[in-house]
Amino acid sequence: MNRGAPRTLLEQLIQQRDQTVAEAASEFKAKARELDEPATLSPRHLRRWMNGEASDAYPASRRVARQLWGAPLEDLLGPPSAEAPAVPTVAERRRSVAHPPVNDLGRLPTHGIFEELAMAADDSARFVRRARTVLSPEVLEQLNADVVHLAEQYLGTTPYQMFRPLAELRKDVFELIDSHPRPEYTKDLYRIAGLVSALLGHVSSDLGYTYGVETHTRMVLTCADLSGADQLRGYAYWVQAQVAYWQKEYQRSAELARRGLDSAALSGSDVLRLTSQEARALAALGDERETALVLQYAADAREQALGERAQPGIFDFAPGKAA
Structure with missing residues (x-):
């Protein structure tokens, strides 16, 4: 889906994460809960932020936003940045697991090997849980x-x-x-x-x-x-x-x-x-x-x-x- 050019740094980061607005709002809520902050963010409100509007943002919401997206809310509401960190899309992450790149020494890169290790461990755990009849x-x-x-x-x-x-x-x-x-x-x-x-x-x-x-x-x-x-x-x-x-x-x-x-x-x-x-x-x-x-x-x-x-x-x- 072509989302068009981002209007703000926040919209740019969400697009780079390949997230929907609803997914990003849910991630914000989860982060607020982790930080024990009394903050919430509806998809509708997040769209306003992505459009550069957040004059009514509470301090708790600003703190959560900074922790989640790595920048003060004022910067997030500003224009996109050419230096914003590139975040792989979901499709790219899936491809990296299915066909992980190999480095010069013929080994999987660190992020790839951990994903492979996790999948192998999950398979073993599933086998232990289901293999025994007693x-x-x-x-x-x-x-x-x-x-x-x-x-x-x-x-x-x-x-x-x-x-x-x-x-x-x-x-x-x-x-x-x-x-x-x-x-x-x-x-x-x-x-x-x-x-x-x-x-x-x-x-x-x-x-x-x-x-x-x-x-x-x-x-x-x-x-x-x-x-x-x-x-x-x-x-x-x-x-x-x-x-x-x-x-x-x-x-x-x-x-x-x-x-x-x-x-x-x-x-x-x-x-x-x-x-x-x-x-x-x-x-x-x-x-x-x-x-x-x-x-x-x-x-x-x-x-x-x-x-x-x-x-x-x-x-x-x-x-x-x-x-």
């Missing part, structure tokens, strides 16, 4: 490794790219559950299904699909009950509380965070995540007394979280993110 510790180990890998990948990958591998992994887990495994493996399978469902909930949230968020988090809660994993339950309520917050349902957001805190056996990081969300919601409601009280709970949880092992990828809630 569930074994090796299969469970592979499933856990897959969850960790995808959770870490999420931090640097668009939601569109995350959806298919997550959906395929959960399908594999469901098939294993349906195969009536030995009782000692059942709880682990439900826990893993809950973790993957939580990641699918993140995808739905980043893409603005509220029904998907609610459905996947209900699945997480079901898996938490079946596996006895209280941390899953707390995490699901946090995701729901976040969605309610972005929808400006601040009272519901605070209530969902409190419900998550009622879960037993939460780590300091889990408590910090939920109390921080509750404090944000209460602050938005203007309840200064309750906000101060919850912030004190968050401070106590932060001290506990400092000595804990970090969770993988997007599941981690570092003390620095706290309210």
Whole structure:
């Protein structure tokens, strides 16, 4: 599709990434979430930016834009640059994987070999998950490794790219559950299904699909009950509380965070995540007394979280993110 000459540096960068406006807006939302910034950007609003109009951009939106596109918003709204970094298109990236160029020493270039290595690892993981007719510790180990890998990948990958591998992994887990495994493996399978469902909930949230968020988090809660994993339950309520917050349902957001805190056996990081969300919601409601009280709970949880092992990828809630 011929898009015509870009009018701004921002439009130039988006064209170089071979993205649609909707994809770029979703990437902005995902970046805002990663940075814990209260910023969002609709495709319609992004089109205005691409046209050089952003007089009403909030500071949080400006910060996210700078992190995502590598330049201040004022520069992004300015004319295209002949020195803008060339970003390969999707088609070019696909061709580089199918027919990777070879350097002078007959080896694949660094970016090509990593893509090839990733595809080979995916094939091995899929074989381990599906090759055995009887569930074994090796299969469970592979499933856990897959969850960790995808959770870490999420931090640097668009939601569109995350959806298919997550959906395929959960399908594999469901098939294993349906195969009536030995009782000692059942709880682990439900826990893993809950973790993957939580990641699918993140995808739905980043893409603005509220029904998907609610459905996947209900699945997480079901898996938490079946596996006895209280941390899953707390995490699901946090995701729901976040969605309610972005929808400006601040009272519901605070209530969902409190419900998550009622879960037993939460780590300091889990408590910090939920109390921080509750404090944000209460602050938005203007309840200064309750906000101060919850912030004190968050401070106590932060001290506990400092000595804990970090969770993988997007599941981690570092003390620095706290309210």
